[in-house]
Amino acid sequence: MSTSKTRERGAAIDIRDATKRYGKFTALDNVSLHIEPGEFMTLLGPSGSGKTTTLNVVAGFTDLTAGDLSVGGESIVGVPAHKRNIGVVFQHYALFPHMTVGKNVAYPLTLRGVEKGERERRVKAALDMVKMADFAHRYPSELSGGQQQRVALARAIVFDPPLLLMDEPLGALDKKLREWLQLEIKRIHRELGTTFVYVTHDQEEALVLSDRIAVFNQGRIEQIGTGRQLYDEPATLFVGKFIGESTTLRGKAETSGDETGLTIAGQKIVAKEKLAGGETPVILLRPEKLSLAAAKAPITNGQNSLAGQVSEAIYLGSGSKYQVVLRDGSIAVVRSSLEAKPFTIGDEVDLRWSVEDSKLLADDDRADMTLT
Amino acid sequence: MNQTIDTTTAGGSDPRPAGRAASEPRRWRLADYPSLLTVPAILLLIAAMAYPLLTIVLRSFSEPEWSLQNYVWFFSTPVNLTVLARTFSISAWVTIVCVIAAYPYAYLMTTVGPRMRLVLIMCVLVPFWVSGVVRTLAWVILLQDSGVINSTLKAIGFSSIRLIRTQTGVVIGMAQVLLPFMILPLYSVMRGIDLRLVQAARSLGARPALAFLQVYLPLSLPGVFAGAIIVFILSLGFYITPALLGGPRSTMLSTLVQSQVLSLLNWGRGGTMGVVLLVSTFVLLAVAAPLMRQRHKQASRS
Numbered sequence: 001m002s003t004s005k006t007r008e009r010g011a012a013i014d015i016r017d018a019t020k021r022y023g024k025f026t027a028l029d030n031v032s033l034h035i036e037p038g039e040f041m042t043l044l045g046p047s048g049s050g051k052t053t054t055l056n057v058v059a060g061f062t063d064l065t066a067g068d069l070s071v072g073g074e075s076i077v078g079v080p081a082h083k084r085n086i087g088v089v090f091q092h093y094a095l096f097p098h099m100t101v102g103k104n105v106a107y108p109l110t111l112r113g114v115e116k117g118e119r120e121r122r123v124k125a126a127l128d129m130v131k132m133a134d135f136a137h138r139y140p141s142e143l144s145g146g147q148q149q150r151v152a153l154a155r156a157i158v159f160d161p162p163l164l165l166m167d168e169p170l171g172a173l174d175k176k177l178r179e180w181l182q183l184e185i186k187r188i189h190r191e192l193g194t195t196f197v198y199v200t201h202d203q204e205e206a207l208v209l210s211d212r213i214a215v216f217n218q219g220r221i222e223q224i225g226t227g228r229q230l231y232d233e234p235a236t237l238f239v240g241k242f243i244g245e246s247t248t249l250r251g252k253a254e255t256s257g258d259e260t261g262l263t264i265a266g267q268k269i270v271a272k273e274k275l276a277g278g279e280t281p282v283i284l285l286r287p288e289k290l291s292l293a294a295a296k297a298p299i300t301n302g303q304n305s306l307a308g309q310v311s312e313a314i315y316l317g318s319g320s321k322y323q324v325v326l327r328d329g330s331i332a333v334v335r336s337s338l339e340a341k342p343f344t345i346g347d348e349v350d351l352r353w354s355v356e357d358s359k360l361l362a363d364d365d366r367a368d369m370t371l372t
Numbered sequence: 373m374n375q376t377i378d379t380t381t382a383g384g385s386d387p388r389p390a391g392r393a394a395s396e397p398r399r400w401r402l403a404d405y406p407s408l409l410t411v412p413a414i415l416l417l418i419a420a421m422a423y424p425l426l427t428i429v430l431r432s433f434s435e436p437e438w439s440l441q442n443y444v445w446f447f448s449t450p451v452n453l454t455v456l457a458r459t460f461s462i463s464a465w466v467t468i469v470c471v472i473a474a475y476p477y478a479y480l481m482t483t484v485g486p487r488m489r490l491v492l493i494m495c496v497l498v499p500f501w502v503s504g505v506v507r508t509l510a511w512v513i514l515l516q517d518s519g520v521i522n523s524t525l526k527a528i529g530f531s532s533i534r535l536i537r538t539q540t541g542v543v544i545g546m547a548q549v550l551l552p553f554m555i556l557p558l559y560s561v562m563r564g565i566d567l568r569l570v571q572a573a574r575s576l577g578a579r580p581a582l583a584f585l586q587v588y589l590p591l592s593l594p595g596v597f598a599g600a601i602i603v604f605i606l607s608l609g610f611y612i613t614p615a616l617l618g619g620p621r622s623t624m625l626s627t628l629v630q631s632q633v634l635s636l637l638n639w640g641r642g643g644t645m646g647v648v649l650l651v652s653t654f655v656l657l658a659v660a661a662p663l664m665r666q667r668h669k670q671a672s673r674s
C-alpha cells in the first residue's frame with residue numbers, strides 16, 4: 001500500500017468550541033482540536049483534565065453541552081455511537097468474557113453482516129497484526145493483560161474504522177510490556193494509516209507515540225504541537241512543567257527593551273523575551289541547557305549565573321544529574337555530559353546557562369496542580 | 373484453596389524439603405484443618421435434614437408393610453399424577469413470572485445511586501419481615517371476588533375476573549412471596565457485570581437492544597439460573613399460599629401430603645409423595661446443570 005493510499009483511510013476530525021458540563025462542573029471548556037487524516041494525536045494531561053470526556057464525546061458515549069464535532073468532514077453531533085464506525089480501545093480491555101478471542105474479534109463483522117469466509121479471513125488478518133492468531137480459541141479470562149489488550153486492539157481495527165480511539169490502553173500494564181506495546185501500536189498505526197487518537201497521562205508515552213500532542217488541563221487545551229515544540233517552546237508554564245523535566249525561577253522582574261530581567265536573591269538574570277504585560281514572568285529552564293561551574297568561576301558573555309549548592313548528585317551512565325538548591329530556596333535540575341567536571345553533594349557551585357535558553361512564561365498557579 | 377487459607381508457613385502442603393518440619397513435633401492447629409469449621413453445620417444438617425429424610429424414605433417403603441405398595445398406589449391414582457404435574461406447572465409459572473418481574477428490578481438496582489439502591493433493597497427485604505400467612509391473607513383481600521382488584525376493574529367499566537381459588541391467583545401470590553429469592557441472586561450477578569462492555573459493543577456497531585441481548589443478557593444468565601432454581605424448588609414445596617389462595621383445582625402436592633399425613637395419618641403415602649417430589653426435582657436439576665456450566669469467568673468491574 002502506498003503512503004498516499006493508506007492516508008486516505010484515515011478520517012480528519014474537527015472539534016469546535018466543544019463544551020461539556022455536568023451540572024455546574026465544566027469538564028470540557030471550549031475545546032477546539034483539528035486532527036489530520038492518518039495523524040497520531042495524543043491527548044495528554046493530568047487526571048481529571050477532560051481527556052476521557054473528549055474521547056467519549058467523539059465515540060458517541062457522551063453528548064456535548066455545546067459545540068460541534070465532525071469526522072471526515074461531516075458533523076456527527078447526535079449520531080448514536082453504534083452508527084459512528086469508530087474503533088475504541090478501553091483501558092480495561094472490555095473484551096466480552098462469554099466469547100472466545102475469535103468471536104470477540106468477529107463481533108463487529110457479524111454485526112455488519114460480513115459473510116463467513118470473508119469474516120474469518122479478516123479476523124485472522126487482524127489477529128495476525130497484533131500477533132495473537134494462535135489464541136483465537138481461548139477465552140479472555142485465559143489471557144494475560146497485555147494479550148487481552150492486543151485482542152481488544154484487533155477487535156477495534158478489524159472493521160477498518162477510519163478512526164481509532166484509545167483511552168490509556170496500556171495504563172494497567174507493567175513498564176516493559178508497555179514499552180513493547182507502544183512500538184507495536186506505532187507499527188500498526190503506520191501499517192493501517194488510520195487516524196489514531198490516544199489518551200495518556202504519561203508524557204514519555206506521548207512523546208514516543210505521537211505525531212502531535214494536545215496538552216489538557218482543567219478541561220481546556222493548553223497547547224497543541226509536536227513533542228519537540230511542546231518541549232522547546234511551551235506556550236504556558238503548565239505545558240513547560242508537564243512535559244519533561246524543568247526548573248522554574250521566580251523573582252523581581254523588570255523589562256528593558258526586548259529583554260526581561262529577574263532578580264533572584266540579589267543576583268540578576270535575563271531572558272531575551274518579554275511578556276505582553278500585566279503578567280508575572282517566570283523563567284523555565286531545561287536540565288540539559290544548564291551547566292555547573294565551580295563557584296565564582298569567570299563568566300563568558302551572554303551567560304546567566306546563579307549561585308547554589310549541590311543537594312543531590314546522580315550518576316546516570318550517559319552523564320550525571322544534579323539537584324542544586326539556589327539562594328532563594330528553589331531547586332534546579334541539571335543534566336551534564338560525561339566530559340563535564342563532576343561535583344559532589346555539598347559543593348558550592350554556579351548554575352550557568354545561555355541567555356537565549358531562558359524561556360520566559362507567564363506565571364500561573366494552575367500550573368502547580370498535582371502532576372501525574 | 374488450601375494454600376490461601378493456610379496461614380502457617382510450615383503447613384502440611386508446603387512443597388519445600390520437610391527436614392525441619394519432620395524433626396520438630398508439630399503443634400495441632402485449627403488453621404491446618406479449615407474443613408473442621410464446617411462440623412457444626414454438618415451436625416445440624418444431619419439432625420435436621422438427613423435423619424427425618426431417611427425416616428420418611430423408610431416409611432414410604434415400610435408402611436403398612438415392606439413393599440412398593442405406596443408407589444404403586446401413587447402412580448396408579450390419576451389425581452396424584454394430575455396434582456404432581458400441576459405442582460410442576462405452577463412452579464414453572466411462578467418462576468417465569470419471577471424472572472420477568474425481577475429482571476428489570478434487579479437491573480434498576482445496579483444503575484441507581486447508592487441511596488436509591490438502599491430503598492430498592494429495603495422494598496425487596498421488607499416482605500421477609502412479615503409472616504407468610506399475613507402476606508397471603510393480604511392477597512386474599514386483594515384478589516377475592518369483592519376485593520380491591522375486582523372493584524377497581526368494575527369501577528373503570530371492566531367485568532370482574534375470578535382470581536381467588538384459581539391457579540392464576542396462586543401463581544400471583546407465590547410469585548410475590550418468592551420474588552426476593554429471584555431479585556437477590558440476579559442483582560448480585562448483575563452488579564458484577566461491567567456496563568462498559570455494553571458501551572464497547574455499541575462502539576463496535578451494536579444497536580442498544582442488540583448490545584443488551586448479545587452482551588448483557590448472556591452475562592446475567594448465571595443469576596437468572598441461580599434465582600430460577602431457588603424459586604422453582606421453593607415453589608414445589610409451597611404450602612400456605614396455595615392452601616389459602618387456591619381452590620380444589622389448584623391443589624399442589626404439599627396439600628396432598630398434608631392431608632395424607634395429618635388427616636389420614638398415612639405416613640407411608642405421605643412419605644411416598646415427598647420422595648417422588650424429591651426425586652423429580654433432582655432429575656430436573658441434573659437436566660438443567662449443563663445449561664449453567666460456563667467456561668468463562670464472570671466479568672468484573674475491576
Ligand SMILES: Nc1ncnc2c1ncn2[C@@H]1O[C@H](COP(=O)(O)OP(=O)(O)OP(=O)(O)O)[C@@H](O)[C@H]1O
Pocket residue numbers: 022025026027045046047048049050051052053054201
Ligand atoms: N458522568 C460524570 N458526572 C460528573 N462529572 C464527571 C462525569 N464524568 C466525568 N466527570 C468529571 O469530568 C472531569 C474530567 O473527567 P475525565 O474522565 O475526562 O478525566 P481524564 O482526563 O480522563 O482523567 P484520568 O486521567 O483520571 O482518566 C473529572 O473531574 C470528572 O470528575
Ligand SMILES: [Mg+2]
Pocket residue numbers: 051052053167
Ligand atoms: Mg480518563
